[in-house]
Amino acid sequence: MTDAPRFADIAEPKPTKAGLVQSYAAIGAALDSGQRATALAEWDRLRRQYDTWSALVHLRFAQDTTDPTARADRDYADALSPEAADLEIALKRRLLADPDRTGIAAAVGSHALALWATDVTTFDPAIKPDLEEESQLSARYTELLASAKLQIAGQTVNLAGLGPYAEHPDRSIRHEAERVRWGFFAANAQALDDLYDQLVKLRHRMALKLGLESYTTLAYRRLRRVDYGPEDVVRYRDQVACHVVPLVGRLLQARRAENGWDRLHFWDEALIDPAGNPKPAGDHDVLVAAAQAMFDGMDPRLAAFYRLMSQGGFMDLKNRPGKAGGGFCTSFPTAGVPFIFANFNGTHHDIGVFTHEMGHAFQNWESRELPGVDYLWPTMEAAEINSMGLEFLSYPGIGQLVGQASADRFRRMHLIGALAFLPYGVCVDHFQHEVFANPEASPADRHAMWSRLEKLYMPWTDYGDLDYLTKGGRWQAKPHIYGSPFYYIDYTLAQCCAMQFWVKSRQDYSAAMEAYVGLCARGGSASFQDLVRSAGLVSPFTDGALRDVVREAEAVLGV
Numbered sequence: 001m002t003d004a005p006r007f008a009d010i011a012e013p014k015p016t017k018a019g020l021v022q023s024y025a026a027i028g029a030a031l032d033s034g035q036r037a038t039a040l041a042e043w044d045r046l047r048r049q050y051d052t053w054s055a056l057v058h059l060r061f062a063q064d065t066t067d068p069t070a071r072a073d074r075d076y077a078d079a080l081s082p083e084a085a086d087l088e089i090a091l092k093r094r095l096l097a098d099p100d101r102t103g104i105a106a107a108v109g110s111h112a113l114a115l116w117a118t119d120v121t122t123f124d125p126a127i128k129p130d131l132e133e134e135s136q137l138s139a140r141y142t143e144l145l146a147s148a149k150l151q152i153a154g155q156t157v158n159l160a161g162l163g164p165y166a167e168h169p170d171r172s173i174r175h176e177a178e179r180v181r182w183g184f185f186a187a188n189a190q191a192l193d194d195l196y197d198q199l200v201k202l203r204h205r206m207a208l209k210l211g212l213e214s215y216t217t218l219a220y221r222r223l224r225r226v227d228y229g230p231e232d233v234v235r236y237r238d239q240v241a242c243h244v245v246p247l248v249g250r251l252l253q254a255r256r257a258e259n260g261w262d263r264l265h266f267w268d269e270a271l272i273d274p275a276g277n278p279k280p281a282g283d284h285d286v287l288v289a290a291a292q293a294m295f296d297g298m299d300p301r302l303a304a305f306y307r308l309m310s311q312g313g314f315m316d317l318k319n320r321p322g323k324a325g326g327g328f329c330t331s332f333p334t335a336g337v338p339f340i341f342a343n344f345n346g347t348h349h350d351i352g353v354f355t356h357e358m359g360h361a362f363q364n365w366e367s368r369e370l371p372g373v374d375y376l377w378p379t380m381e382a383a384e385i386n387s388m389g390l391e392f393l394s395y396p397g398i399g400q401l402v403g404q405a406s407a408d409r410f411r412r413m414h415l416i417g418a419l420a421f422l423p424y425g426v427c428v429d430h431f432q433h434e435v436f437a438n439p440e441a442s443p444a445d446r447h448a449m450w451s452r453l454e455k456l457y458m459p460w461t462d463y464g465d466l467d468y469l470t471k472g473g474r475w476q477a478k479p480h481i482y483g484s485p486f487y488y489i490d491y492t493l494a495q496c497c498a499m500q501f502w503v504k505s506r507q508d509y510s511a512a513m514e515a516y517v518g519l520c521a522r523g524g525s526a527s528f529q530d531l532v533r534s535a536g537l538v539s540p541f542t543d544g545a546l547r548d549v550v551r552e553a554e555a556v557l558g559v
C-alpha cells in the first residue's frame with residue numbers, strides 16, 4: 001500500500017432498496033448464465049460496500065447520539081437492513097441449493113457454507129418489520145443511557161464519567177458513585193422495564209414466526225454458533241461455578257481483611273488494589289503515544305498496524321457529552337483498516353482500550369486478505385480471544401501505559417479483574433437463558449430471576465443501602481442484554497482461552513505471540529472450537545479447561 005489510508009477519506013454511497021434489488025438481480029442473472037465467479041466477486045464487492053456504509057452510519061450515531069442527521073441516517077439504515085438481509089438470504093439459499101455444492105465450496109470455502117446454512121434459518125420476510133422495531137428499541141436504550149446527566153463531587157458527568165469515582169480510593173466517594181449510578185436506573189425503571197419487556201416479546205415472536213420453539217435457538221443461530229449449543233454452555237457455566245467462584249470469594253475475603261473492613265460492600269469490589277487501582281500514565285495524548293512504544297516492543301506487525309491507525313485517524317477515544325457509552329471496534333471492508341471507539345475516563349479502563357480493542361482491530365487487519373467478507377471477522381466468542389488475548393500478551397510492556405513503578409500492581413489487578421469477571425459473565429448468560437425460556441414473565445419476575453442467579457454465582461455480593469440492586473436491577477446496566485442478546489457468554493469463553501495465552505506467554509513469550517498472530521490471521525475462516533484448537537489452546541467446553549488456568553492464577557496471586 002503506497003498511500004496510507006485515512007479515516008476521513010472513507011465514504012460509500014447511500015444504498016437504496018431499489019438499487020440493492022437491481023444489484024442482486026444482476027448477480028442472479030450472472031449465475032443464470034453460468035458466470036459463477038463473476039457473480040460471487042460482484043456479490044462480495046456489494047457486501048463490502050454495504051457493510052462499510054452501515055458501519056459508518058452506526059459509528060457516527062455513536063459519536064454523537066444527539067445529532068439529528070446521524071439519528072436520521074441510523075433510522076434509515078435500520079429500515080434498510082432487513083431489506084438487504086432479505087436479498088442476501090435469498091442468494092445464500094440459492095447457492096446452498098446449487099447441485100454443484102463442491103464447486104461452490106471450492107469458491108467460497110466450506111465454512112462459509114456452514115455459516116450460510118445457519119443464516120438462512122434466521123430470516124424470513126415475515127419478520128422484516130420486527131427486525132426494524134428491534135433496532136429501534138435497542139437504539140432507544142442507547143439514547144436513554146447516553147442521556148444520563150449525573151451530579152457527583154460538584155461535577156456533571158455521564159455514566160462513563162462516573163468511572164473514576166466508582167473506583168476511587170476513598171470509600172465514601174465510591175459509595176456515592178454507586179448511589180448516583182443506581183439512582184439514575186431507579187428513576188428510569190419504568191422505561192427500562194418496558195423496553196426490555198417489548199424486546200423479549202418481540203424476539204420470542206420472531207422465533208415463533210421462523211418455526212423455532214424459542215428465541216434462544218434463534219439467538220444461537222444469529223450468532224452463527226455452528227459447533228456448540230446451550231447444553232455445552234451449561235457445562236461451561238458449571239465449570240465457572242466449580243473452579244472460579246470459590247477463588248474469587250477467597251480473593252474478596254483477602255481484600256476485606258487487607259483493608260480492615262468488617263464487610264465488603266458492592267462499592268468496594270471495584271477497588272482491586274488497596275493502594276488505589278493503578279491509573280494510566282497520562283491523559284489521552286500521552287496514552288496514544290505510549291501505546292506506540294508498547295506495541296513497538298511486542299511485535300513489528302502490531303507496531304506497524306498501530307502506527308497506521310493512529311496516523312490515519314481511525315480512533316475516537318475521548319469521552320464527551322452525548323457520545324454513546326462503551327468501547328468497540330468496527331470495520332470498513334472496502335478500506336481494510338478498522339476503527340476503535342472508546343470513552344477515556346482516566347482509569348485503568350483506558351489502558352484496556354489499547355489492548356482489547358486493538359486486539360480486535362489487529363485481527364481484522366490481519367484477516368483483510370482472506371477470501372470473502374464472511375471471514376473478515378470470526379464469530380464473537382472467537383473474536384474476543386483476539387482482544388482479550390492481547391490484554392494478557394501486553395503484560396510485559398504494560399509499564400509504558402501505566403508507569404514502570406505500577407506495572408506489577410497493574411498486572412495483578414488485571415488478572416484479578418479477569419477472574420472476577422467470569423462469575424458475573426456467566427450470570428448474565430444464565431439470566432438470558434431463563435428470560436427467553438419464560439417469555440411471558442413479568443418485569444418483576446425477571447428481577448427476581450436475576451437476584452436468584454446472582455446468589456448462585458456471586459454469593460459475596462452485599463448491596464448495602466443500594467435498594468435498586470437489592471431488588472434485582474443490576475442487569476439493566478448491561479447494554480448487551482438489550483442490544484446483543486446471548487452475546488455475553490462469548491467474553492467468558494474467550495477469557496478462558498485468553499488466559500491460556502497468558503500461561504503460554506509465561507513459558508515462551510515469542511511462541512505465544514506467534515500463535516496469537518497466526519490465530520488473528522485465520523480470522524473467521526473456521527468455527528470457534530476449530531480456531532481455538534488451531535492456536536494450540538484447549539476448548540472451554542473441555543473438562544478441566546478452566547482448572548489449569550485457575551491453578552496458575554492461584555500460584556501467581558498467592559491465594
Ligand SMILES: [Zn+2]
Binds near residue numbers: 356360383384
Ligand atoms: Zn471485545
